[in-house]
Amino acid sequence: MVKSIALTWLSKTDLSNLNSGEGAGNLTELKVYDNGRKPYVSGQAVRRALFDTIQRSHPERFRCSPETPCGDVENCWSCDLRGFLAPEEKKGGTRRWSPVKASPALGQVAKEIVSDLLTRHSDITKENRESKDMRLAHVQMMDNIYKLNLVIDTENVGRVQEPTIVTEGKKQRVTGWHTTVQVSEEERILRLHALMDGVYHLSGFAKQARQLSSLAPECLILSLKQTYNQRGLSTMDLDAENRMDPEGLMLFLKEAKHLGDRICVGWAPGIVSNEKEIRKIFEQYQVPVLSVFEAIEWAKTEMGKERV
Protein backbone atom coordinates (compact mmCIF):
# COMPACT_ATOMS: atom_id res chain seq x y z
CA MET A 1 0.00 0.00 0.00
CA VAL A 2 1.26 3.50 -0.84
CA LYS A 3 1.72 5.29 2.49
CA SER A 4 2.42 8.72 1.10
CA ILE A 5 2.75 10.66 -2.11
CA ALA A 6 5.36 13.38 -2.30
CA LEU A 7 5.41 16.00 -5.01
CA THR A 8 8.12 18.57 -5.43
CA TRP A 9 7.98 20.98 -8.35
CA LEU A 10 9.19 24.14 -10.01
CA SER A 11 6.89 26.74 -11.46
CA LYS A 12 7.91 29.80 -13.46
CA THR A 13 5.82 32.92 -13.02
CA ASP A 14 5.61 36.33 -14.64
CA LEU A 15 5.55 39.48 -12.54
CA SER A 16 3.11 38.66 -9.80
CA ASN A 17 2.17 38.83 -6.13
CA LEU A 18 0.48 35.54 -5.41
CA ASN A 19 -0.18 35.92 -1.70
CA SER A 20 -3.76 35.98 -0.59
CA GLY A 21 -3.02 38.39 2.25
CA GLU A 22 -3.43 42.14 1.88
CA GLY A 23 -0.80 44.68 2.84
CA ALA A 24 -1.35 47.70 5.03
CA GLY A 25 -3.21 50.67 3.53
CA ASN A 26 -2.72 51.18 -0.18
CA LEU A 27 0.42 49.06 -0.45
CA THR A 28 0.22 45.34 -1.17
CA GLU A 29 3.56 44.03 -0.02
CA LEU A 30 5.32 41.07 -1.49
CA LYS A 31 6.31 38.40 1.01
CA VAL A 32 10.07 38.04 0.82
CA TYR A 33 12.86 36.01 2.44
CA ASP A 34 16.64 35.71 2.05
CA ASN A 35 17.21 39.36 3.08
CA GLY A 36 14.37 40.56 0.89
CA ARG A 37 15.92 39.22 -2.30
CA LYS A 38 13.49 36.38 -3.04
CA PRO A 39 9.69 36.18 -2.93
CA TYR A 40 7.61 33.47 -1.31
CA VAL A 41 3.97 32.46 -1.11
CA SER A 42 2.81 31.09 2.25
CA GLY A 43 1.94 27.41 2.64
CA GLN A 44 -1.54 28.51 3.69
CA ALA A 45 -2.05 30.35 0.38
CA VAL A 46 -0.76 27.32 -1.54
CA ARG A 47 -3.16 25.00 0.29
CA ARG A 48 -6.09 27.36 -0.17
CA ALA A 49 -5.42 27.62 -3.93
CA LEU A 50 -5.14 23.82 -4.18
CA PHE A 51 -8.44 23.14 -2.39
CA ASP A 52 -10.20 25.93 -4.31
CA THR A 53 -8.95 24.34 -7.54
CA ILE A 54 -10.32 20.94 -6.50
CA GLN A 55 -13.61 22.47 -5.40
CA ARG A 56 -14.08 24.00 -8.85
CA SER A 57 -14.07 20.49 -10.36
CA HIS A 58 -16.06 18.83 -7.57
CA PRO A 59 -18.36 21.48 -6.04
CA GLU A 60 -20.90 18.92 -4.81
CA ARG A 61 -18.26 17.18 -2.67
CA PHE A 62 -17.45 20.29 -0.65
CA ARG A 63 -20.26 20.53 1.85
CA CYS A 64 -19.20 23.42 4.03
CA SER A 65 -16.87 26.39 4.13
CA PRO A 66 -13.59 26.22 6.07
CA GLU A 67 -14.82 29.02 8.38
CA THR A 68 -17.75 26.88 9.57
CA PRO A 69 -16.63 23.24 9.18
CA CYS A 70 -19.31 20.53 9.27
CA GLY A 71 -16.79 17.94 10.51
CA ASP A 72 -18.20 15.17 8.32
CA VAL A 73 -14.96 13.54 7.08
CA GLU A 74 -16.88 10.66 5.54
CA ASN A 75 -18.88 12.83 3.14
CA CYS A 76 -17.26 16.28 3.02
CA TRP A 77 -14.02 16.65 1.06
CA SER A 78 -13.40 20.07 2.58
CA CYS A 79 -13.31 18.69 6.13
CA ASP A 80 -11.41 15.55 5.10
CA LEU A 81 -8.70 17.20 3.01
CA ARG A 82 -8.34 20.64 4.61
CA GLY A 83 -8.70 19.43 8.18
CA PHE A 84 -10.57 21.62 10.64
CA LEU A 85 -10.85 23.06 14.08
CA ALA A 86 -14.50 23.12 15.09
CA PRO A 87 -15.80 25.08 18.09
CA GLU A 88 -18.10 22.25 19.20
CA GLU A 89 -18.27 18.46 19.05
CA LYS A 90 -18.97 17.29 15.49
CA LYS A 91 -19.38 13.88 13.91
CA GLY A 92 -15.65 13.52 13.16
CA GLY A 93 -14.47 15.09 16.43
CA THR A 94 -13.59 18.72 17.05
CA ARG A 95 -10.34 18.85 15.13
CA ARG A 96 -8.60 17.14 12.28
CA TRP A 97 -5.04 17.46 11.07
CA SER A 98 -5.07 17.75 7.29
CA PRO A 99 -3.56 14.76 5.46
CA VAL A 100 -2.26 17.25 2.88
CA LYS A 101 0.89 19.14 3.89
CA ALA A 102 2.19 21.99 1.75
CA SER A 103 5.38 23.99 2.00
CA PRO A 104 5.49 27.68 1.18
CA ALA A 105 6.30 28.32 -2.48
CA LEU A 106 9.87 29.59 -2.32
CA GLY A 107 11.18 31.86 -5.07
CA GLN A 108 14.57 30.53 -6.15
CA VAL A 109 15.94 33.55 -8.01
CA ALA A 110 17.20 36.74 -6.31
CA LYS A 111 15.59 39.74 -8.02
CA GLU A 112 14.55 43.35 -7.61
CA ILE A 113 11.03 44.11 -6.43
CA VAL A 114 8.89 45.87 -9.02
CA SER A 115 6.25 48.25 -7.72
CA ASP A 116 3.14 48.64 -9.82
CA LEU A 117 1.03 51.75 -9.37
CA LEU A 118 -2.65 51.02 -9.71
CA THR A 119 -5.18 53.72 -10.39
CA ARG A 120 -8.85 53.20 -9.92
CA HIS A 121 -10.98 55.09 -12.36
CA SER A 122 -14.07 56.74 -11.05
CA ASP A 123 -16.80 58.55 -12.93
CA ILE A 124 -17.96 60.25 -9.79
CA THR A 125 -16.08 63.39 -8.83
CA LYS A 126 -15.56 63.46 -5.11
CA GLU A 127 -15.39 66.65 -3.11
CA ASN A 128 -13.46 64.99 -0.40
CA ARG A 129 -9.71 65.01 -1.06
CA GLU A 130 -9.01 62.01 1.13
CA SER A 131 -11.16 59.67 -0.91
CA LYS A 132 -9.42 60.86 -4.09
CA ASP A 133 -6.09 59.64 -2.67
CA MET A 134 -7.62 56.23 -2.01
CA ARG A 135 -7.78 55.67 -5.74
CA LEU A 136 -4.03 55.11 -5.85
CA ALA A 137 -2.46 51.86 -4.74
CA HIS A 138 0.87 50.09 -5.05
CA VAL A 139 1.40 46.38 -5.58
CA GLN A 140 4.86 44.90 -5.20
CA MET A 141 5.67 42.17 -7.68
CA MET A 142 8.48 39.90 -8.81
CA ASP A 143 8.85 37.30 -11.52
CA ASN A 144 10.50 34.10 -10.41
CA ILE A 145 10.86 30.34 -10.41
CA TYR A 146 9.11 28.95 -7.34
CA LYS A 147 9.73 25.59 -5.70
CA LEU A 148 6.79 23.89 -4.00
CA ASN A 149 6.36 20.72 -1.98
CA LEU A 150 3.29 18.71 -1.20
CA VAL A 151 3.14 15.53 0.85
CA ILE A 152 -0.10 13.56 1.02
CA ASP A 153 -0.62 11.17 3.93
CA THR A 154 -2.60 8.76 1.73
CA GLU A 155 -3.56 6.34 4.52
CA ASN A 156 -5.34 9.09 6.41
CA VAL A 157 -7.39 10.40 3.49
CA GLY A 158 -11.00 9.55 4.37
CA ARG A 159 -9.99 8.02 7.68
CA VAL A 160 -10.34 9.18 11.28
CA GLN A 161 -8.59 7.45 14.13
CA GLU A 162 -9.27 8.20 17.74
CA PRO A 163 -7.46 7.12 20.87
CA THR A 164 -8.98 4.26 22.85
CA ILE A 165 -9.16 5.54 26.41
CA VAL A 166 -9.53 3.18 29.33
CA THR A 167 -10.63 4.48 32.72
CA GLU A 168 -9.10 2.77 35.74
CA GLY A 169 -10.36 4.28 38.97
CA LYS A 170 -9.64 8.00 38.70
CA LYS A 171 -7.00 7.62 36.00
CA GLN A 172 -7.46 7.50 32.26
CA ARG A 173 -4.94 6.04 29.84
CA VAL A 174 -4.66 5.53 26.10
CA THR A 175 -4.38 1.85 25.22
CA GLY A 176 -4.38 2.17 21.44
CA TRP A 177 -6.22 3.65 18.48
CA HIS A 178 -9.46 2.75 16.79
CA THR A 179 -10.88 3.84 13.45
CA THR A 180 -14.11 5.82 13.60
CA VAL A 181 -14.37 6.84 9.93
CA GLN A 182 -13.07 4.86 6.95
CA VAL A 183 -14.34 5.60 3.46
CA SER A 184 -14.32 2.87 0.81
CA GLU A 185 -11.12 2.24 -1.15
CA GLU A 186 -12.83 3.55 -4.30
CA GLU A 187 -13.78 6.78 -2.58
CA ARG A 188 -10.27 7.21 -1.17
CA ILE A 189 -8.74 6.75 -4.64
CA LEU A 190 -11.24 9.28 -6.01
CA ARG A 191 -10.08 11.86 -3.45
CA LEU A 192 -6.41 11.14 -4.20
CA HIS A 193 -7.06 11.52 -7.94
CA ALA A 194 -8.77 14.85 -7.28
CA LEU A 195 -5.69 16.00 -5.34
CA MET A 196 -3.40 14.99 -8.22
CA ASP A 197 -5.61 16.83 -10.74
CA GLY A 198 -5.68 19.81 -8.38
CA VAL A 199 -1.89 20.06 -8.56
CA TYR A 200 -1.97 19.87 -12.35
CA HIS A 201 -4.59 22.62 -12.62
CA LEU A 202 -3.34 24.63 -9.59
CA SER A 203 -4.63 28.19 -9.90
CA GLY A 204 -6.67 30.79 -8.10
CA PHE A 205 -3.96 32.74 -6.32
CA ALA A 206 -4.48 36.34 -5.22
CA LYS A 207 -4.54 39.36 -7.55
CA GLN A 208 -5.46 37.30 -10.59
CA ALA A 209 -7.56 40.00 -12.24
CA ARG A 210 -4.47 42.08 -12.99
CA GLN A 211 -1.58 39.61 -12.82
CA LEU A 212 -2.71 36.29 -14.17
CA SER A 213 -0.15 33.71 -13.11
CA SER A 214 -0.20 30.23 -11.62
CA LEU A 215 2.00 27.92 -9.59
CA ALA A 216 1.11 24.75 -11.49
CA PRO A 217 4.15 22.49 -12.01
CA GLU A 218 6.50 22.79 -14.97
CA CYS A 219 9.16 20.40 -13.65
CA LEU A 220 7.87 17.82 -11.19
CA ILE A 221 9.27 14.89 -9.24
CA LEU A 222 6.54 12.59 -7.98
CA SER A 223 7.19 9.76 -5.50
CA LEU A 224 4.82 7.02 -4.37
CA LYS A 225 6.28 5.97 -1.04
CA GLN A 226 6.08 2.81 1.02
CA THR A 227 6.51 4.79 4.23
CA TYR A 228 5.22 8.14 5.37
CA ASN A 229 8.13 10.51 5.20
CA GLN A 230 8.99 13.95 3.94
CA ARG A 231 12.40 13.18 2.50
CA GLY A 232 13.63 14.61 -0.78
CA LEU A 233 11.96 18.00 -0.47
CA SER A 234 15.12 19.95 -1.29
CA THR A 235 15.91 17.93 -4.43
CA MET A 236 14.67 20.66 -6.75
CA ASP A 237 16.29 23.64 -5.00
CA LEU A 238 18.09 25.83 -7.51
CA ASP A 239 21.40 27.64 -7.05
CA ALA A 240 22.20 31.18 -8.24
CA GLU A 241 22.60 29.88 -11.83
CA ASN A 242 19.27 27.98 -11.78
CA ARG A 243 21.09 24.65 -11.51
CA MET A 244 19.70 21.65 -9.64
CA ASP A 245 22.24 19.85 -7.45
CA PRO A 246 23.18 16.60 -9.29
CA GLU A 247 24.81 15.03 -6.19
CA GLY A 248 21.73 15.64 -4.04
CA LEU A 249 19.46 14.23 -6.72
CA MET A 250 21.57 11.09 -7.07
CA LEU A 251 21.53 10.52 -3.33
CA PHE A 252 17.75 10.97 -3.23
CA LEU A 253 17.16 8.51 -6.09
CA LYS A 254 19.56 5.97 -4.62
CA GLU A 255 17.77 6.02 -1.25
CA ALA A 256 14.33 5.93 -2.86
CA LYS A 257 15.36 2.79 -4.73
CA HIS A 258 16.40 1.11 -1.46
CA LEU A 259 13.09 2.07 0.14
CA GLY A 260 11.11 0.66 -2.80
CA ASP A 261 9.55 4.02 -3.69
CA ARG A 262 8.32 4.52 -7.25
CA ILE A 263 9.36 7.76 -8.89
CA CYS A 264 8.31 9.55 -12.02
CA VAL A 265 9.25 12.93 -13.47
CA GLY A 266 7.26 15.48 -15.46
CA TRP A 267 9.52 17.87 -17.30
CA ALA A 268 9.32 21.02 -19.38
CA PRO A 269 12.54 22.34 -20.97
CA GLY A 270 14.05 25.75 -20.20
CA ILE A 271 13.50 25.95 -16.43
CA VAL A 272 16.56 24.18 -14.99
CA SER A 273 19.82 25.38 -16.58
CA ASN A 274 21.75 22.09 -16.19
CA GLU A 275 18.88 19.96 -17.46
CA LYS A 276 21.08 17.80 -19.71
CA GLU A 277 23.10 16.65 -16.72
CA ILE A 278 19.94 16.17 -14.60
CA ARG A 279 18.05 14.19 -17.24
CA LYS A 280 21.04 11.84 -17.53
CA ILE A 281 20.76 11.07 -13.81
CA PHE A 282 17.06 10.24 -14.15
CA GLU A 283 17.98 7.93 -17.01
CA GLN A 284 20.72 6.29 -14.94
CA TYR A 285 18.17 5.47 -12.20
CA GLN A 286 15.50 4.33 -14.70
CA VAL A 287 13.16 7.15 -13.71
CA PRO A 288 10.67 7.84 -16.52
CA VAL A 289 10.78 11.46 -17.73
CA LEU A 290 7.36 12.40 -19.10
CA SER A 291 5.32 15.56 -19.50
CA VAL A 292 3.71 16.91 -16.30
CA PHE A 293 0.29 15.74 -17.47
CA GLU A 294 1.61 12.22 -18.15
CA ALA A 295 3.41 12.10 -14.80
CA ILE A 296 0.18 12.99 -12.96
CA GLU A 297 -1.72 10.32 -14.93
CA TRP A 298 1.07 7.83 -14.15
CA ALA A 299 0.64 8.48 -10.42
CA LYS A 300 -3.14 8.05 -10.67
CA THR A 301 -2.77 4.67 -12.41
CA GLU A 302 0.05 3.41 -10.19
CA MET A 303 -1.76 4.20 -6.94
CA GLY A 304 -4.84 2.41 -8.32
CA LYS A 305 -2.77 -0.76 -8.61
CA GLU A 306 -2.34 -0.63 -4.85
CA ARG A 307 -5.98 -1.47 -4.27
CA VAL A 308 -6.20 -4.00 -1.44
Ligand SMILES: [Zn+2]
Ligand atom coordinates in the same frame (compact mmCIF):
# COMPACT_ATOMS: atom_id res chain seq x y z
ZN1 LIG B 1 -17.31 19.92 5.90
